[in-house]
Amino acid sequence: xxxxxxxxxxxxxxxxxxxxxxxxxxxxxxxxxxxxxxxxxxxxxxxxxxxxxxxxxxxxxxxxxxxxxxxxxxxxxxxxxxxxxxxxxxxxxxxxxxxxxxxxxxxxxxxxxxxxxxxxxxxxxxxxxxxxxxxxxxxxxxxxxxxxxxxxxxxxxxxxxxxxxxxxxx
Numbered sequence: 001x002x003x004x005x006x007x008x009x010x011x012x013x014x015x016x017x018x019x020x021x022x023x024x025x026x027x028x029x030x031x032x033x034x035x036x037x038x039x040x041x042x043x044x045x046x047x048x049x050x051x052x053x054x055x056x057x058x059x060x061x062x063x064x065x066x067x068x069x070x071x072x073x074x075x076x077x078x079x080x081x082x083x084x085x086x087x088x089x090x091x092x093x094x095x096x097x098x099x100x101x102x103x104x105x106x107x108x109x110x111x112x113x114x115x116x117x118x119x120x121x122x123x124x125x126x127x128x129x130x131x132x133x134x135x136x137x138x139x140x141x142x143x144x145x146x147x148x149x150x151x152x153x154x155x156x157x158x159x160x161x162x163x164x165x166x167x168x169x170x
Contacts, residue, residue, distance in 0.1 A: 008043040018077075021047045026080035028103075029087050033123030041105050041120040051078060052102045055092035094127040101125065 010017050020040070025048045027034050036044070051074045058070040075084050095102050108119040125131070 008039055010039060010043060017043075019079075022077060022079050025051065025078045026083035028122065028124070029078070029080075029083040029091065033121060035108065035119060035121050037111075038105070038107060038118040038120040041122040044122060045103050045105065047077070049100065049102050051087065052092060052095055053100075055088045056095060058088060059092055059096075091124070094124075097127070098125070101131070 010020065012020065021044060024034065024036060024040060024044045028044065028048055054070045054074050058067040061067045061070070071084065071088055074087070075081065078084055078087075102125055103122055104125050106121040106123075108121055110116045111119050
């Protein structure tokens with residue numbers, strides 16, 4: 001059976017897909033944000049978030065051999081030693097209080113130059129970013145029980161424009 005085996009193939013072979021995701025992840029770690037197609041950004045999100053989680057777990061390990069093991073697992077996926085070093089030494093600290101959702105994808109619209117592919121910006125979420133919160137209840141009812149508008153918004157009669165020449169006030 002092939003349950004839970006779906007992933008975006010991106011129209012390339014398995015080896016090409018792994019290499020592409022590795023390079024995209026290394027670029028994202030080095031630059032903090034990258035612009036790519038929406039499909040590639042959606043494929044990159046779980047790939048990079050698993051690597052960040054492994055970096056966080058490595059920082060929490062008491063024994064060095066466990067941390068080295070996790071680093072080597074990430075290095076097998078992201079084959080750029082500088083990017084992995086930056087992830088394990090610096091970036092994992094900004095996600096220490098975050099339980100997941102380390103990246104955010106912004107849709108940018110269609111590419112204008114060639115194939116009109118849907119473009120996206122993928123970036124790491126800042127440490128102090130709380131994101132969107134769900135509302136705690138129903139919004140206030142419209143109409144019933146509303147107070148009159150504040151006096152500031154109502155225009156006083158003295159500030160009404162003067163009638164033009166030849167017009168009379170009615």
